[in-house]
Amino acid sequence: DIQVTQSPSSLLASLGERVTITCQTSQSISNNLNWFQQKPGQAPMLLIYYATSLQTGMPSRFSGQYSGRSFTLTITSLEPEDIANYFCLQHYSAPWTFGGGTKLELK
Amino acid sequence: QVTLKESGPGILQPSQTLSLTCTFSGFSLSTYGMGVGWIRQPSGKGLEWLANIWWDDDKYYNPSLKNRLTISKDTSNNQAFLKITNVDTADTATYYCARMRGPPFDYWGQGVMVTVSS
Numbered sequence: 278d279i280q281v282t283q284s285p286s287s288l289l290a291s292l293g294e295r296v297t298i299t300c301q302t303s304q305s306i307s308n309n310l311n312w313f314q315q316k317p318g319q320a321p322m323l324l325i326y327y328a329t330s331l332q333t334g335m336p337s338r339f340s341g342q343y344s345g346r347s348f349t350l351t352i353t354s355l356e357p358e359d360i361a362n363y364f365c366l367q368h369y370s371a372p373w374t375f376g377g378g379t380k381l382e383l384k
Numbered sequence: 385q386v387t388l389k390e391s392g393p394g395i396l397q398p399s400q401t402l403s404l405t406c407t408f409s410g411f412s413l414s415t416y417g418m419g420v421g422w423i424r425q426p427s428g429k430g431l432e433w434l435a436n437i438w439w440d441d442d443k444y445y446n447p448s449l450k451n452r453l454t455i456s457k458d459t460s461n462n463q464a465f466l467k468i469t470n471v472d473t474a475d476t477a478t479y480y481c482a483r484m485r486g487p488p489f490d491y492w493g494q495g496v497m498v499t500v501s502s
Contacts, residue, residue, distance in 0.1 A: 311487055320480055320495055321431070326487030364431055368488045372446040373421075373433040 279304050281367050283376025289384040296352040298363050300376045305346055306369035312341055312350045315362045324363075325350060357383070386410035388420075388481050388493035395499045402468040402498060406481030413439055413459050419484035420464040422455065424477040425495075432477075436484065437464060471500045 280303035290296050300310065308328035313321040323332045325341035328348055338353045352359055360383055365376040388408040396402060404422070411418060419438040425431050435455040436444045445453045454467040464481060476499050482489040 311489065313489070320492040321489070322492070323487065323490045326490070330487075332487075332490065366431075366433070366488065371436075371444045372448065373436075373488070375431040375433065378430045 278372055279306060279367050279370060279374055281365060281374050281376040283365055283379060285379060286377060287380040287382065289382050290355050291384045292355055292357065294355045294384075296355050296359075296381065298350045298365075298379045298381075300348045300350075300365035300367075302346045302348070302367055302369075304369075306367045308343060309367060309369035310341075310343065310348050311366045311368065312339075313364045313366065314359075315364065316360075321364065355381075386483060386491045388483060388491060390479055390481050390493045390496035392479060392496045392498050394497070395501060396471060397502055398472045398500055399470055400500075402466075402471050402475065402500075404466045404468075404479055404481075404496065404498075406464040406466075406493060408462050408464070408481075408483070408493075411483060411485065412462065413437075413457050413464065415439055415485075417485060419488075420457070421482050421484055421489060422464075422466045423480045423482060423489070424475075425480070426477045434479075435466060436488075438484075473500050476500045 282301045312325040315321040328343040329341045363379045392404045421436040422434040437455045452469045457464045478495040480495045482492040
């Protein structure tokens with residue numbers, strides 16, 4: 278199975294701050310990784326697909342990059358509505374595996 | 385407009401079989417490249433992928449649940465199903481179904497809570 282290590286598990290940030298979350302995979306998965314945002318009591322929402330593509334309707338302050346087995350989600354300027362949990366998912370090979378999640382909170 | 389909605393028993397006892405239904409609209413599981421997956425999330429914890437079913441009836445399962453999972457679909461009625469046999473308290477979670485079309489899980493249902501308790 279491909280392991281996905283997500284960091285940090287929690288993050289305190291200020292409004293307007295640049296935020297970066299990372300997922301590291303145990304094997305090469307090309308660009309087969311998605312990022313999801315989940316607000317309390319809600320279902321996850323697709324943010325970024327195939328590592329770098331912004332899902333339709335999601336704000337352009339969200340972006341994804343990758344290099345090798347390291348994938349990053351960046352929020353260029355944190356907004357109040359971005360306070361949520363963030364997960365990555367590798368869908369390169371079964372069993373698909375999620376990162377452990379990052380809880381983003383306001384400082 | 386794509387929507388998905390999960391339904392299930394709410395509460396069941398250990399050793400019983402959990403039957404979940406995903407009723408969707410706005411797409412068809414007979415369309416080339418379309419799929420539905422099931423994911424679960426214990427309260428306060430992370431997400432676990434369970435199974436996928438594709439338009440051509442191809443199926444994939446998470447081997448961590450060994451042979452307890454069965455995924456199926458009813459294309460005519462726009463439904464997908466997941467059965468988990470021999471449940472125990474570790475299966476207590478919110479269960480989601482989600483669409484796959486190109487990138488996986490672009491639309492999700494609201495989730496259904498399932499509690500396993502004696």
